[in-house]
Structure formats: C-alpha cells, structure tokens
Amino acid sequence: MLLSVLLLLLMVSWTEAAYTGTVFTHTAKDVQGSSFTFVRRIKLSFSSCAEGDSYLGSTNKIDESSGEWCLKEHTWKFTDQNLDYRCEWWTPPTWVNNSNGVSTFKFRIIYELKKRSDINRPNSSPQTGIIPLIRVPSNCQRDINLLTFDPDGDNVQCRYGSNPSDYECYICTAPSVLSVSSACSLSFSPTSSSNEGSYAVQLMMEDFPRWSITLTRSDGSTYSWSPSNFMTQISVQFVFKVDPAAPSCTAGEYLPRFLPPTPEHGAQFFIDLNETIEISIRAEATQSVITGIQFSGPFNMVKSSSGSGYFTLRWTPSFGQNNDDESHPVCFAVQATASSSVYQSELRCVIVTVSNIPFIVTPSPPPKTSVTPTTVALPLTTTSPPPKTSHVKVVKLKIKTSMSLKDKQDELEKAIQDQLITGGLPADIKVHLLSFGIANKTAAP
Template sequence: MIQSLFSRTDSFIMFLSVLLLMMMMVSWTEAGYTGIVFSHTSKDVQGNSFTVVLRYKFGYSSCAEAESFSSCPGCSKKIDESSGEWCLREYTTWGSQSFYSYYYGYIGTWINNRNGVSSGVALMYIEGRKRSDINRPNSSPKTGILPVMRVPSNCPRNISLLTFDPDGDHVECRHGSNSNECSTCTPPSVLSLSSSCSLSFSPTNSSDEDSYAVQLMMEDFPSQTINMTYYDGSTVSINSTSSMSRIPVQFVFKVDPAAPSCIAGEYLPRFLPPTPEHGAQFFINVTETIEINIRAEATQSVITELLFSGPVNMTKSSSGSGNFTLTWTPSDSQNDDKESHPICFVVQANASSSIYQSELRCVIVRVGNISSIATPSPPTTSYVVVLQLKISTTLSLKDNKDEIEKAIKDELIRRGLPPDIKVRLLSDGSVKVNN
C-alpha cells in the first residue's frame, strides 16, 4: 500500500500514527512483494513552492497481484515482467509543494526469503527545503534494479548500482537500519555492501541457495556547506556529512544452483558491442525517440529474453537471439521533461532447467534542456556520456574536419552541454568530448 506522508519532520507522532494505520491496511496482503525503488525530482520553483515529481517502481510475484495491491487500482503502469517470477510496475504522481521535508512510503509483505524478512517497509525521505547552491529543492539520486537478481552459487558477482545524482551530489548506500527503513533489518549473509553502492557475492555452499530480501538506502550528500530555506523563510546550514534525500532500493537476490562454468559468454550471457557501458548517459528532447541497442552471447545456453527496468511506455524488441532494442519516447503526460531517467537491464538465458543472468547494466536518459537541471559548482562527479544524434553534411571528413567538429559541438551545446567543451573527431569516426 502506497501512502503519501505529508507530515513535517517535526510532527513525528503524527507520522507514527499514519504508519501504524498503513500496517493495518496491508495486513491482508499475500506474500508476493519483490522490492521497490523510489525517486523524486524538483522542478519549476515559484515563490516558496515548487513542483515535485514522485516515482516508484514496485515488483510483485505477478502482474495481477502488483495491480491489486495499490490503493489506486489502474493508476500504475506495467514496465516489464519475467513470467511466473515477477512483474514490475510504476506509479507516478506530481504536484505543488511548499519548502519542507516529509516522508512518502509503502508497507507490504515480502516473498519467502532466507534472511527472515516478512514485512516490507520502504519510506523515502524527501528533502523539500530550497538549497542555496542550486536555488531549488533537492532531487534524489537516480538508480534502478530488477525485482529479482540471480547468480549461480559457485560464481562471483558484483552488482554496481547506478549512483547518478541530478544535482551532482555525492551518493552513498547502506543497509536499512531503523523502523523507517525496514521492519526486520537483517542484511543478506551472502552479500557484502560498499558505501559506493556495490554489492559483492562470493561463491558459497549449496546450502545457501535461496532467495534473500535486500533492503538498502541510497543517500546524497552536498559537496560543501549549504543553506536550506523553509517555506516560512527560516534557514539552516548543512555540511557534506549531512545526507539529504534518502531513497529505498529493495529487491530479491536469488542464489541459484551451481553452473557448469562461471565464464561470461558460456552459460552466463556476456554483453557485446554496441551495448552501452554501465553509467552511460543519453541526451534527448521530449519529442524524440531513443533506441538503445543491446547485444549478448552465450555459447552453452540459449538466450531467451531481455529484462529491464525503465520509464513507463518503454518497449523492447528482438531481432534474433541475443539482439535486443529498447525504445522510448518521453511524454509530457508523464512529466518526463527536464528529468533524468534510469534504465537497467540484464539478459537471461536457459540451459536445461537452469536460468542464467548476465551482469546488470544501467544507463541514464536525460530529457530536455540540461542547463535547466542545475549542478553545483564545482561538480563532484564525472560521467561517461553517450549521445544519440544525427548530423547530416556533405563535408569531407578528410578535408573539413574542423567544420564537422564545430557542427558537432554546436549541436552538443544546444542539447545542454557547457559551451566550453572541446570536441575532437578521431580517425575511426568516433567523437571525443572533454570539459
């Protein structure tokens, strides 16, 4: 059950009473919850208020169960599903909000899991006070995950969560540790977590094969001391050790029976070019369509499907075994403009009755004029950027290199990159861009 908790942080007793009511409302829910990821984006500051866009992607064992759990049936939209295992849906809402902070949350019932987590608690803390460095409230980090991530018990695996922050803040992860973040806060014994949001799995015994509930919190931290302004004009200072938004990242980690081989490209699918690298960025406008081409191979298993988490109305298609395309056109009706949208995916394969997943890869699609998505100065993070654009010209690459570089630079600046970028056209036809 999703519920907006618009109680200000100094009204904690009120918050607790609403939380208890939520627990009673969902006590009947069947065990089928497989995780959730929240995010929020601040836009359009006017006076002492702003527009906030809230998104949550939630997984259940089936699409029917995922649809029926919400207090607003029909309000969420399906993203993707793995038949017989999970269904991923998204609910989006937005509206005007004054400069104060509050919680937005969910409670459900997890599928059976090895670490004994029954009640699922997922509360997002929204930092809604105006920041002095960007002159608007904070936007949360952006990340994504599939409802179920799997690995054979004898194969090592690292899951590097996407840690993109629209404001350029430092991002860290930790396990949920209190009643706002988890009911039973027992981390999976088979996973280790770094503050940089990387989960590591080492080969383990067959006795550890099972499903585990993962309950993480992702937080962003400013790069310097900044002032936060309330709706009434009062201010408070926070420094680089103070977290701002706190978003839940929850999913099921499934340890499967051992594989005959752990070499990527044999049983476990391996990504091949032109699959984008983890953390790549794409820049498009709300009227444009993006296509992300994904290719993978597995010589000892049969690739069956691409599984993804991404924006509403994104579609997937296949042009043959191991060749997939994700296609999406941002929509004003979904408030996609001026926002960063995470897309995460794996390729899945079968051999006999066994299922094998590739590594997780995630990219970011940034929609609209990037200059309107301000970043603090100096920026704290650098990214690999992938741009999908077409520039038609009759100029010769050999004789008109400078003119072509200028045309590319002009288009990149139009898309929102800073005007001091340096563009270099390489001999193989690729383009290198530096600040």
C-alpha cells in the same frame, strides 16, 4: 499525509502478497514564485501484476517475468508551497520467501525540500534502478554496481537498512552472502550449495552535498547544511537469488555476455520530448540459449527482439507523462537457459535525460566573490554570444555529429571548444567530455 494513509489502507487489504522489491525516487522542478513542483515515482514489484494493482490502485506495468515478478510504476505530481523536510513510509505485509528470514517489509523516503543555495531549487533524490530479481550461480563471483546518478551532482552512498524504529526495514537482517560498499557496489563470492536460495535485499541510498550549503524554508528562515548530512534517503529493495552451481562462470558461455553496441553501465543519453530513443543490446552465450531480456525503466518503454541475443528498448517520452526535464534510469539483464537451469547476465543501467535543451545541473561551490553561481546550457547551433560569467562550471551540449564519439573524442572536444570560443567564451577555455552514450533516435509520428 492523507495520500500516505490512503496507500497504507490499500496495501493492508491484500494479505497474500509476495513482495519482491521497490525503488522510490523524486525529482524537484524549479521554484516559481512561492511554489514549486515535484514528481514522485515508485516502482513496486510483486510475484503477480494483480498484487501491484491492489496496493497502488492505478499503476502502469513496466515488465514482468512470468511466475516470478511483475514490476509496476505509480507517479504523483505535486505543486506545493511548503519548502520543508518530509518523511513517508509504507508497511505492506509480506516479502517473498527468503533465506534471511525477512517477512513483513517496510520502505521509506526522506526528502529535504527546502531551497538549496547552490542550485536555487529543492533537492532531487538520486536516480537508480534495479530489476526485481538478480540471480547468480553459487560458484560464480559477481559484482553488482548500482546506478548512482544524482541530478544535483551530489555524492551518493549506500548501506543496508538497519533501523526498524526509523522505518528503514521491519526485519533488518542483511543477506549473509552479499556485501555492500558505501559506493553502492554489491559483491557476491562463491559459496556452498547450502547457501543457495533467495535473499531479501533492503538498501538505503543517500545523497550528500559536496560542500556546505544553505537551505531556505518557505517562511524565509535559513539553515546551514554540511556535506556530512544527507539530503535524501530512498529505499532500494529487490530479491537476490543464489542458483545451483554453473558448469562454467566464464561470461559468454552459460552466463550471457554483452557485446557491442550494448551501452556501457552508466552511459547517458539526451533526447527531446516526443523523440524516440532506441537502445540496442546484444548478448551471446555459447553453451546456453538466450531466452529474453528483463528491464526496469519508464512504464511505456517497449522491448523487442530481432533474433537470439538481439534486443531493443524503445521509448518516446511525452509531456503528459511528466517526463520533461527529468532523468530516467533504465536497467536491464539478459537471461538464458540450459536444461532446467537459468542464467543471467550482469546488470547494466543507463540514464535517459529528457529536455528541450538537455543538461544536468552541476551545483557550483560557494564563490569567493559575490558573483552568483550559474550553470549554462548551450546548443551547438547558437549564433549569439552566451552570457559571460566568471563562474561557469559545466556546459551540457546536445550534439548532432557523424563523428565517432569514442574514436574521435579529441577532435570532437576541439570542435566544441572552437564553437564556444566563436560564441564569445575566452580563448583559453578547456573542454573535456565527461561522459557520453550512443543511441539511435527517430522523430515520433
């Protein structure tokens, strides 16, 4: 709690701040003896980069839109022996001016760090991302599908913050022009010009186990946890701006439209430490001029352009930046202008997972026998039989192939199946690719 108090003192020292949003997440590592490690990341945005430094001290810049917002990240890594429940909150002073009357802001994180029986370590929060300013013309329909990736395989839900006494928000007025579903989809419908302007969006994202589990504290005491109880609550806050009406709402005219090879929303990429991932993004707009790309991702990700509408996001994770065995959201939108009007594409987000043998833990349901639930990760190059178990749910593979993952999915699944059978798994094993993404990778110098 000392760290929280220190941050609060830093925050209240800046009285002219114009806050534009935050996302606060944490990732738990494996338990080693009586201790465990977890990493917390806060992405915080203000109208200028100097304000972020005043609140969080040592921060790393991610991206900025000059005169509108500057997104920065601060990371804490802890080794702890206290497997228990925690709640932290922050109350800096002032939101950027907005139409729903939200002034002073609050954001918080609640996380349950007792050891889970299904994954044998503490819970990790959902991983999501957002750029600080989402904009849409007042006459255009727009759906914003937030990234809802959970490293533990939990069910993720969203709602507006509504309880000031629980530090979910200070003034909890939701934007009248934007609805949110429990599946974390935000919907905007065409509205009158009188509703144009900026709105403060204050969401709570929660993860729920998919079945009843047992939680164990450091002292050995246990607690039953049902699927109706959340494991983590994180604040997801940003600015939603309703711009003047556009001459056309057709994507690809004034509003930029994504083209291949831009990855689909929710695509997953797997890389090793010290490898470089290059995410290629292409967009077009026939009636406006594309001016740039805005993104939220790891702080040392670099954006570049090779011509109008051609962009690359490039990142090389290193061990010293606490990137190993973690999943990192990357969200982006392309912006264009025509005359004095600004137009933004849809928001897309992907997940980049960093690990030597990358896999996402899928929690196993309680076994009907006494067999211990197990998740196995196997590289395609294995020559020794994998451990046999009657309770394998998901195998995550790092695949290096010249096949087209989209056009040759059936052939690729058959090749993986044959390899696993050769490695010692039963001949009736079934293989299905749940998701995949395509990226160029190069070895770091």
